[in-house]
Amino acid sequence: MNWIDIGALDDVPLRGARVVKTRVGCVALFRTAETEIFATSNTCAHKGGPLSEGIVHGRHVTCPLHNWVWSLETGEAQGADEGRIATYPVRVEDGRILIDGARLASRSAA
Template sequence: MSDWINIAALDAVPQRGARLIKTAHGCVAVFRTSEDKVFALDNACPHKKGPLADGIVHGSEVTCPLHNWVISLETGKAQGADEGQVATYPARVEDGCILLDVAFLKQRAVA
């Protein structure tokens, strides 16, 4: 059974935007699409560790602000690149709040 933690109000993350959220288990980049879907990923681009939370959100992707790598918010995979993937974490919206699965955050903190 999953244990979900409330990390932010949905309105704290702008549509087609992102925020870097600090949790007890580390920082996570949280993205919100224009359809109010939320996604949580590691903040570092697999290319040169660019801050993805500072990137441009379009559809279900984010473009890294450093070298324009496009990362899927759903899978964490770099689009059109030979290699590279960012860890993703289960996220959902409930009662206007963004929730993350704490078990995945704990696994990340240990890794």
């Protein structure tokens, strides 16, 4: 894996999100109550809503447009909804968030 430093852990609020702009589109970073960090596409697969503006609860985010719930771990829609959003490996090292650059580069443009 090719780890890229994309910011400080403290830049993402607890139970909140931030957007990182990349050459292939926007990635949403989510921080859970347990201080875990997840990275996904910022675009809801249902109607294209901005997931970073959704509600973070547990290891899920609810889209602000139509209330679809997405797993931050797997990217799968929860409940009766079907679909998947892209997820990206991230880790925290010395208070910095690192994302797998190789995985990010392999995605198609958003």
